[in-house]
Amino acid sequence: MNDENEASQLTEDEKKLFEDLMPEDLDEILDTGVNRRHFLKLMTLAGGGVLAAQSAVAEQLFTKPIGLAPTDFSVASIENGVNVSFKVNGTTRKLMVDSRMTLLDTLRERLGLTGSKKGCDHGQCGACTVLVDGRRVLSCLSLAASCEGKTVQTIEGLAQGNNLHPMQAAFLKHDGFQCGFCTPGQICSAVALMDEAKNGHASYVTEAIRKQPGPVQLSNEEIRERMSGNLCRCGAYPNIVAAIREVHSGKPIEQTFRFSA
Amino acid sequence: MRPFTYTRAKDATSAINQLAKNPNAKFLAGGTNLLDLMKEDVERPNELVDISELGLSEIKAITNGPQIGGVSIGGLGKNTDAANHSLIRQNYPLLTQAILAGASGQIRNMATNGGNLLQRTRCPYFYEVAMPCNKRQPNRNDGPSGCSALEGINRMHAIFGWTEKCVAVYPSDMAVALAALDAVVNVRNASGQERTISFTDFHRLPGDKPEQDTNLAHGELITAIELPKNNFAATSYYLKVRDRASYAFALVSVAAALEVNGSKIVKARIAMGGVAHKPWRALKAEKILVGKEATAANFKLAADAEMADAKPLEHNRFKVELGNRSIVLALQMALNGGKA
Numbered sequence A: 001m002n003d004e005n006e007a008s009q010l011t012e013d014e015k016k017l018f019e020d021l022m023p024e025d026l027d028e029i030l031d032t033g034v035n036r037r038h039f040l041k042l043m044t045l046a047g048g049g050v051l052a053a054q055s056a057v058a059e060q061l062f063t064k065p066i067g068l069a070p071t072d073f074s075v076a077s078i079e080n081g082v083n084v085s086f087k088v089n090g091t092t093r094k095l096m097v098d099s100r101m102t103l104l105d106t107l108r109e110r111l112g113l114t115g116s117k118k119g120c121d122h123g124q125c126g127a128c129t130v131l132v133d134g135r136r137v138l139s140c141l142s143l144a145a146s147c148e149g150k151t152v153q154t155i156e157g158l159a160q161g162n163n164l165h166p167m168q169a170a171f172l173k174h175d176g177f178q179c180g181f182c183t184p185g186q187i188c189s190a191v192a193l194m195d196e197a198k199n200g201h202a203s204y205v206t207e208a209i210r211k212q213p214g215p216v217q218l219s220n221e222e223i224r225e226r227m228s229g230n231l232c233r234c235g236a237y238p239n240i241v242a243a244i245r246e247v248h249s250g251k252p253i254e255q256t257f258r259f260s261a
Numbered sequence B: 001m002r003p004f005t006y007t008r009a010k011d012a013t014s015a016i017n018q019l020a021k022n023p024n025a026k027f028l029a030g031g032t033n034l035l036d037l038m039k040e041d042v043e044r045p046n047e048l049v050d051i052s053e054l055g056l057s058e059i060k061a062i063t064n065g066p067q068i069g070g071v072s073i074g075g076l077g078k079n080t081d082a083a084n085h086s087l088i089r090q091n092y093p094l095l096t097q098a099i100l101a102g103a104s105g106q107i108r109n110m111a112t113n114g115g116n117l118l119q120r121t122r123c124p125y126f127y128e129v130a131m132p133c134n135k136r137q138p139n140r141n142d143g144p145s146g147c148s149a150l151e152g153i154n155r156m157h158a159i160f161g162w163t164e165k166c167v168a169v170y171p172s173d174m175a176v177a178l179a180a181l182d183a184v185v186n187v188r189n190a191s192g193q194e195r196t197i198s199f200t201d202f203h204r205l206p207g208d209k210p211e212q213d214t215n216l217a218h219g220e221l222i223t224a225i226e227l228p229k230n231n232f233a234a235t236s237y238y239l240k241v242r243d244r245a246s247y248a249f250a251l252v253s254v255a256a257a258l259e260v261n262g263s264k265i266v267k268a269r270i271a272m273g274g275v276a277h278k279p280w281r282a283l284k285a286e287k288i289l290v291g292k293e294a295t296a297a298n299f300k301l302a303a304d305a306e307m308a309d310a311k312p313l314e315h316n317r318f319k320v321e322l323g324n325r326s327i328v329l330a331l332q333m334a335l336n337g338g339k340a
Helices: A012-021 A023-032 A036-047 A052-062 A103-110 A166-174 A183-198 A220-226 A237-249 B012-021 B034-039 B079-084 B086-091 B093-101 B105-110 B113-117 B174-180 B283-289 B296-307 B318-335
Strands: A081-088 A091-098 A129-132 A135-138 A151-153 B005-008 B025-028 B047-050 B059-061 B071-074 B184-188 B194-198 B221-227 B236-242 B250-261 B264-273
Touching: A012 A023, A012 A036, A023 A036, A091 A103, A103 A129, A129 A183, A135 A183, A135 B105, A166 A183, A166 A237, A183 A220, A183 A237, A183 B105, A220 A237, B012 B025, B012 B047, B012 B221, B025 B034, B059 B086, B071 B086, B079 B086, B079 B093, B079 B105, B079 B113, B086 B093, B093 B174, B093 B236, B093 B250, B113 B174, B113 B221, B174 B236, B174 B250, B174 B264, B236 B318, B250 B318, B264 B283, B264 B296, B264 B318, B283 B296, B296 B318
Parallel strands: A081 A151, B005 B047, B025 B047
Antiparallel strands: A081 A091, A129 A135, A129 A151, B059 B071, B071 B221, B184 B194, B184 B221, B236 B250, B250 B264
16 A cells, blocks of 8 residues: 555665665665665665765665655554544645554554654653644654644654754754664654743743743753653763753853764 | 554544443543553553544633632643643642643643543553453453552552552542642533532542542543632642652652641641552641641641551551651642742
8 A cells, every 4th residue: 555655766876876786676676665674785785885985875875764665564454444644744644544553653664754763662761752733742652543634743854955953953963862762752852842941831840830931941950851751771861951952042052072082 | 452443522422422332432532541551451442432632621710600719621631731821820830730740741742631630550560461450350250360569569559548459559640739729520421411529539549449440430521620719829839759850650749738827827738649549638637737837847747647547568668757758848848839
């Protein structure tokens, strides 16, 4: 089932890259797009240095969302199908989902948007955080069926073309990650937090709780409390807080880390 | 997850009627607890009726009836909106603090006010389907029963009101504040009848029916929570003690509210979380405080009286002293408008 979601189109350079390096897979790739197996194979070749000559093209490929092969999926596996239509990163998506399908699994397995991560799948880690109607929510505890008519924004929808969202740029500058698994959730959560602060939302550590809600200045303590739903097992917290503080304050904040000489 | 049919309810009446037809159907609102329990195979509904788009989310001043001067909070409003509404922040900051002490920003954006009250215990033995649990599996014919926590790892469990059938604690922070604020819960059933349940009667102690968390009947929908007018806004505080600084369930929490005339206590409301199968109103402590001077010594007298009845389990003896100190500190912070 195609779900109106085309496998991502390859450029001529990219086609040539696959023709040179993985000729046995070329037909399949042209037919159904680049799937995870192809991607991993390419990664392995890249690791071996085979790619050196084509590094620019390969880099382009690595940063592209993988179009998951729609053939991986068959309608027969749907029980209690629900038709649902919602906007994802500006594009309307219409599909039939199993009533049990979470928004997270739908994004990852049906729409090829693998930026949102499945960490715990129980609402405890925040790796699956996306914005629904502008608010941060956990896509692992949301049914896709409940998203009818809603607007979903994922990490893939934050940048404008090649221009990173300021929060993405700040995470890069401040090294707000190590392994990167929690990062899409951290960034989506932080983006929504900026609006919450602007709209005067309080937190458990806000002192002026009784005052009429107005824009809040976020201290490090406030940022830590408000980001407590996003865990980072690498412990990049100080850098994450610095990145968020920079975007929130609009003023450059010095990096807390240095590159080794 | 087991298969279930899903319908989006068009209005409250049809949602209630549909649920009433099927004893194995459940309402789906925020889903933050229900879907998790379904993934764990603890909850096994064969039908979900999605009520998240029914409205019933308004927060407004009550202008007539028995709760005049109070505030009504829609059952399907989101926790985030209840916590941040100016009517709540100015008149019931205790409720704002309690909501914000619970869960995470993401979960509070999803969770509804009615759904928050219907959270199930986080007792790990309730969650683990391989372990006996009277709450999850009350009927012996369905599988193993008994209370695994009674003689298991019971550090997080109850010190008040438990029975040999169940020693679980109720997890919500919001409900602890609502208990202290004498809230009432408005519900509607399939015949279109509405009834009002006082907050202290809404949740149950386990008795010999631990499978029943509340006195809500199947098919009843929480339409609103009403808060009576009070004079606690400037002198209330929600203290939560937990293993982590944030995003953890309470070991002990205390919602404290005082009305003070000069230095004398006119009214006192104290409710505790993390200590019982329902929000625990510390009625003995409240009674001792009324008419007394608002001093640390009297706060301690009240805390001692309340905690004297505690019956700790093997691993949670610390909760008795912790509860005692938490009552005293919460009262002090309430008196000082939130400052220690």
